[in-house]
Amino acid sequence: MAGGLVKYRHLSRKSSARQALLRGLVTQLVQYEHIQTTYAKAKETQRLAEKLITLAKRNNEPCRRSAQGILYTPNLLMPKLFGELRNRYLTREGGYTRVVRTEPKNTYDQGESAILEFVDGKKDSRFMMTAKTLARDRLLGRSSTPVTLQNVKKVTKFRDEKELEEMVQRFMILSTEGEGALEAQSAESAKLAEKEGAAAEILAGDIVPESAKSGEQVKR
Amino acid sequence: MAAMATTFLPRLASPLSFSVSRWATFYTTQYTLKFLPALSIAVPGVTINIPGLLGDIWESVLRAVPKNKVSHSKKRSRQMAGKALKDVNHLCKCPGCGEVKRTHRLCQNCLEDMKRIWRQDYPVNRGF
Numbered sequence: 001m002a003g004g005l006v007k008y009r010h011l012s013r014k015s016s017a018r019q020a021l022l023r024g025l026v027t028q029l030v031q032y033e034h035i036q037t038t039y040a041k042a043k044e045t046q047r048l049a050e051k052l053i054t055l056a057k058r059n060n061e062p063c064r065r066s067a068q069g070i071l072y073t074p075n076l077l078m079p080k081l082f083g084e085l086r087n088r089y090l091t092r093e094g095g096y097t098r099v100v101r102t103e104p105k106n107t108y109d110q111g112e113s114a115i116l117e118f119v120d121g122k123k124d125s126r127f128m129m130t131a132k133t134l135a136r137d138r139l140l141g142r143s144s145t146p147v148t149l150q151n152v153k154k155v156t157k158f159r160d161e162k163e164l165e166e167m168v169q170r171f172m173i174l175s176t177e178g179e180g181a182l183e184a185q186s187a188e189s190a191k192l193a194e195k196e197g198a199a200a201e202i203l204a205g206d207i208v209p210e211s212a213k214s215g216e217q218v219k220r
Numbered sequence: 221m222a223a224m225a226t227t228f229l230p231r232l233a234s235p236l237s238f239s240v241s242r243w244a245t246f247y248t249t250q251y252t253l254k255f256l257p258a259l260s261i262a263v264p265g266v267t268i269n270i271p272g273l274l275g276d277i278w279e280s281v282l283r284a285v286p287k288n289k290v291s292h293s294k295k296r297s298r299q300m301a302g303k304a305l306k307d308v309n310h311l312c313k314c315p316g317c318g319e320v321k322r323t324h325r326l327c328q329n330c331l332e333d334m335k336r337i338w339r340q341d342y343p344v345n346r347g348f
Binding site (some may be wrong): 101129 | 326
């Protein structure tokens with residue numbers, strides 16, 4: 001960054017405004033478990049959030065006081081922080097939050113956006129993404145890639161495998177519903193779209209491996 | 221010795237004349253003797269030294285002026301040089317939906333799907 005070595009992003013604010021912003025963001029994170037902001041803000045809030053969880057895990061009087069000093073609505077969120085979140089991360093040694101880059105949230109300035117979320121939380125994007133990938137693999141009848149299998153391992157390390165299985169089923173239902181809706185729409189213009197459909201099948205052939213294709217045909 | 225002679229000669233010629241006029245004549249003679257040849261070479265016809273030098277600077281300043289108006293296109297293309305949008309080459313296929321997405325970024329379609337499920341699971345958006 002310009003101006004030499006800096007230990008944190010200043011976010012174009014003076015100290016008090018920056019502190020207020022980060023406190024607000026971390027309060028919202030504890031409340032909703034999943035917030036979407038700019039990448040820089042997400043990374044800075046991540047530091048504070050990790051510290052907050054460490055305070056919750058330590059769970060003594062000074063820790064409780066300083067956690068109360070960070071949260072904006074302590075009376076609402078202190079029970080959650082020292083109950084649910086503490087128990088969730090008691091066995092995990094650091095890395096309680098995750099920052100995932102996303103498409104720009106603000107369409108006007110197209111700023112780099114990211115999602116800040118609790119790992120293994122209720123709104124865990126990697127868990128959802130893994131479930132969705134597994135659902136798609138099953139629908140297309142192909143085996144999962146090594147990366148997906150690695151993600152499955154990571155996601156189910158501190159979490160029940162049944163949860164993942166349930167989510168996979170839900171995604172399968174969701175995608176078949178979506179296809180049904182698409183079919184209903186395209187039924188009217190089926191004749192016109194025949195040629196396009198053929199082209200799409202050729203395109204799909206590139207994605208689906210040969211073994212999976214034969215399996216699909218048997219299903220049909 | 222010549223200078224001495226000139227100072228003496230007026231006094232000998234008119235001893236009753238004022239000293240001021242005597243000094244004036246002395247300086248004029250000195251001046252003409254010393255600088256007249258140099259001036260005649262540099263600027264013929266002009267006997268004063270300083271205005272001649274200033275005039276040279278003045279002329280050169282007036283000459284450094286844009287010849288034509290810079291057109292809108294020329295100005296914009298100069299000012300926007302090197303600020304063009306970059307190509308997005310880091311693309312891949314989303315494992316969740318098969319659409320094209322940017323690498324190292326969450327797919328927007330999949331994010332919408334996730335949010336649909338979360339809205340079902342946690343309908344009251346007031347935390348939990």
